[in-house]
Amino acid sequence: MCGIIGHAGRADRTLDVLLAGLEGLEYRGYDSAGVALANGDLDVCKREGEIEMLQRAVDPGLGGPVGIGHTRWSTHGPPSDANAHPHTDCSGDVAVVHNGIIENYDELKAKLREAGHEFDSDTDTEVVPHLIEDALAGGASPEEAFRSAVARLEGSYALAAVFAGSEALLATRSGSPLVLGVGDDAAYLASDVPAFLEYTDRVVYLEDGEFARLESGTWSVTDASGARLDKSVSRVEWDAEETAKSGYDHYMLKEIHEQPRALRKCLRGRVDELTGTVNVEALEGLEADAVQFVACGTSYHAALYGAQTLRAAGVRAQAFLASEYATSPPPISDGTLVVGITQSGETADTLAALRRAKGRGVETLALTNVVGSTAARECDRTLFIRAGPEIGVAATKTFSSQVVAANLLSASLAERGDAREVVEALRDLPGQVQEILDSSRAEEVADRFVDSDGYFFIGRGYHHPVALEGALKMKEITYRHAEGFPAGELKHGPLALVTDRTPVFAVVTGDGEEATKTVGNVKEVEARDAPVVAVTDGASEVERYADEVLSIPETHPRVAPVLANVQLQLVAYYVAAELGRSIDKPRNLAKSVTVE
Ligand code: M6R
Numbered sequence: 001m002c003g004i005i006g007h008a009g010r011a012d013r014t015l016d017v018l019l020a021g022l023e024g025l026e027y028r029g030y031d032s033a034g035v036a037l038a039n040g041d042l043d044v045c046k047r048e049g050e051i052e053m054l055q056r057a058v059d060p061g062l063g064g065p066v067g068i069g070h071t072r073w074s075t076h077g078p079p080s081d082a083n084a085h086p087h088t089d090c091s092g093d094v095a096v097v098h099n100g101i102i103e104n105y106d107e108l109k110a111k112l113r114e115a116g117h118e119f120d121s122d123t124d125t126e127v128v129p130h131l132i133e134d135a136l137a138g139g140a141s142p143e144e145a146f147r148s149a150v151a152r153l154e155g156s157y158a159l160a161a162v163f164a165g166s167e168a169l170l171a172t173r174s175g176s177p178l179v180l181g182v183g184d185d186a187a188y189l190a191s192d193v194p195a196f197l198e199y200t201d202r203v204v205y206l207e208d209g210e211f212a213r214l215e216s217g218t219w220s221v222t223d224a225s226g227a228r229l230d231k232s233v234s235r236v237e238w239d240a241e242e243t244a245k246s247g248y249d250h251y252m253l254k255e256i257h258e259q260p261r262a263l264r265k266c267l268r269g270r271v272d273e274l275t276g277t278v279n280v281e282a283l284e285g286l287e288a289d290a291v292q293f294v295a296c297g298t299s300y301h302a303a304l305y306g307a308q309t310l311r312a313a314g315v316r317a318q319a320f321l322a323s324e325y326a327t328s329p330p331p332i333s334d335g336t337l338v339v340g341i342t343q344s345g346e347t348a349d350t351l352a353a354l355r356r357a358k359g360r361g362v363e364t365l366a367l368t369n370v371v372g373s374t375a376a377r378e379c380d381r382t383l384f385i386r387a388g389p390e391i392g393v394a395a396t397k398t399f400s401s402q403v404v405a406a407n408l409l410s411a412s413l414a415e416r417g418d419a420r421e422v423v424e425a426l427r428d429l430p431g432q433v434q435e436i437l438d439s440s441r442a443e444e445v446a447d448r449f450v451d452s453d454g455y456f457f458i459g460r461g462y463h464h465p466v467a468l469e470g471a472l473k474m475k476e477i478t479y480r481h482a483e484g485f486p487a488g489e490l491k492h493g494p495l496a497l498v499t500d501r502t503p504v505f506a507v508v509t510g511d512g513e514e515a516t517k518t519v520g521n522v523k524e525v526e527a528r529d530a531p532v533v534a535v536t537d538g539a540s541e542v543e544r545y546a547d548e549v550l551s552i553p554e555t556h557p558r559v560a561p562v563l564a565n566v567q568l569q570l571v572a573y574y575v576a577a578e579l580g581r582s583i584d585k586p587r588n589l590a591k592s593v594t595v596e
Pocket residue numbers: 296297298299300341342343344345346347350393394395396472473476590591592593
C-alpha cells in the first residue's frame with residue numbers, strides 16, 4: 001500500500017532522508033514513487049516503477065528545509081508518472097501526498113474544473129492541492145488553506161503537504177496511519193516507523209482528526225479547532241538492525257529464521273513453566289461468554305486456529321473473515337469478546353469489523369504486532385505478539401507468534417483444558433523450530449516439485465489452518481496455483497484436479513483418529529498418482545505412502561501446527577527463489593492493506 005515519508009531539518013539532508021525513507025517503505029508494496037522539496041520554490045520529481053527509477057531521475061543537488069515523499073499503490077488510475085505522488089496545484093506551489101481514498105473526489109473535481117482548475121492525473125488525491133490553492137488565493141495562510149481543504153474531504157486519508165516559500169510541512173490523518181519521528185535536530189513524518197527508524201526511535205502517534213506541523217526540526221500537534229495538544233513521545237522497541245536483511249537473500253528468509261527468537265519474546269514473562277500457568281497482564285480480569293475472531297489472510301488462518309483452541313478450552317468461539325463481518329455481522333450477545341487478529345494493526349477490513357463490533361457495544365481485543373497501530377489504539381485491550389518488524393509481504397513469523405498468542409488468550413479464558421501440557425510444549429517450541437530450520441529438506445523438495453502444475457495442501461483439525469496457510473504462502477510468492485483443504489474435503493470435488501503433476505502436501509501428526517483419517521485421504525491421492533509430501537512427526541504410517549517427508553519433532557497436538565507450518569514456509573520460499581520471483585514484494589500485493 002502507499003507509504004509517506006516527510007522531513008523537516010537540514011536542507012542538505014532532506015533528499016537523502018526522503019529517498020532512504022522510501023526504501024524503508026518499499027516492503028509495503030508500490031508501483032511508483034516521488035518526492036517534493038520546498039525551498040523558495042517547489043521541486044517535484046516522480047516516476048513509475050521502482051524507487052531506483054526515481055533515484056536516477058532526481059537531481060541529487062536538490063535541497064530544502066522540508067520535503068515529502070511517497071510510494072504509490074494504484075487505486076485510482078494505473079501506475080504512471082502522472083498518477084504518482086506528490087500531486088501539485090495549477091501553479092505548482094503546493095505539493096501533496098496521500099494514503100487512503102477520497103470518496104467525494106469526483107464531485108470536488110467537477111467543482112474545481114468549473115472554477116478553472118486543470119488536472120494532470122486520474123487520482124483522487126489531486127483535488128487536494130487544488131482545494132488548497134483555492135483557499136490560498138482567497139488570502140488564507142498555508143495552514144488555514146490546508147485545514148479548509150481537509151474539511152471538505154470525505155473518506156480515509158493520511159495527508160502531507162509542502163508549499164513553495166514556506167518552511168512548514170503540514171499533515172493530518174483520518175482512518176490511515178501517520179507517525180512523527182522526533183530527532184535531535186530534525187522532525188520526521190511517516191506512515192510507518194521503518195521509514196525513519198535509522199534516525200530516531202522516538203515517536204508520536206497522530207490520532208484521527210489531529211494536525212501536525214513540522215518546521216525547522218521541530219514539531220507540534222493541534223486538534224481540528226487549532227488548539228495545541230500535549231502529545232507524549234514514546235520509544236519504539238524495534239531498531240534499525242531488525243529492519244535490515246542481515247546477510248539473508250530476502251527478508252522472508254530472515255524472518256522465517258527469526259521465529260525461535262520471536263516466539264521466545266512472545267512467551268517471555270507470560271507463562272510460568274513450573275506451575276504451567278499463563279499470566280498475561282493485558283488479559284487480566286478478562287471474561288467472555290463467547291469469542292468472535294475477525295481477521296484477513298494469514299491472520300484469518302491464525303483466527304481459525306484460535307477459535308478451535310478456545311472451543312477445546314470450553315469457550316464458544318468462531319472465526320470470521322473481517323471483510324464479511326464488516327458488512328454482514330453475525331448475531332452477537334452481550335458478553336461476547338471480539339478479537340481482531342492483525343499483524344500490522346492497520347488492515348482496513350479488520351479495523352472496519354472491529355469498529356462494527358464496538359458499535360454493537362461489546363468488548364474488543366487487538367492481537368497485533370505493532371505498538372501504536374490503529375487496532376491497538378482503538379480496541380479496549382491489546383495483546384502484543386512481539387514478533388518484531390516483519391518486512392516481507394508474506395507473513396511468516398507473525399503467523400507463528402499469533403498462534404502462540406492465541407494459546408495465551410485461550411489459557412486466560414479457559415473453562416477447562418490442558419494448559420500445563422501446552423505451556424510445556426510452548427516452552428520447547430522455539431528450540432524445535434530451530435531444529436527444523438537447521439535440518440529441513442524443504443529446499444530439495446522445492447527443487448523436485450518446482451515445475452508442477454499446482455500444489456494442494458491438506459490437514460485436519462488444527463492442521464486445517466496450516467493447510468490453508470501453506471497454500472496461501474505458495475500462491476502469494478510463487479504465483480503458482482495452490483489450494484488448501486480440510487483433508488476430508490478433497491474427495492468432495494477438488495480431487496478432480498489431482499494428477500501426477502500436482503503434489504499434495506499432507507500435514508499429519510500423532511496417531512489418533514485425525515491422523516488415521518488423513519492417511520486414508522493420502523491413500524486416495526496416491527491412487528491418482530499424485531506425489532505426496534508428508535509433513536509429519538512420524539507417529540502415523542503416512543510416511544509409507546509419501547514420496548517425500550518433511551519431518552517435525554513430536555510435540556503437543558496444539559503446538560504441532562506451528563512446526564508443520566515452518567516446513568511449508570520454507571518450501572514456498574525455495575520454490576519462489578528457484579522461479580526467481582520477487583519474494584519480498586510479490587506482484588499486486590501490499591504489506592498492510594489499508595483499503596476495504
Ligand atoms: O496486517 P494483517 O495481519 O491484518 O494483514 C492481513 C493480511 O493482509 C495478511 O495476513 C496477508 O494475507 C499476508 N501478507 C499473507 O502472507
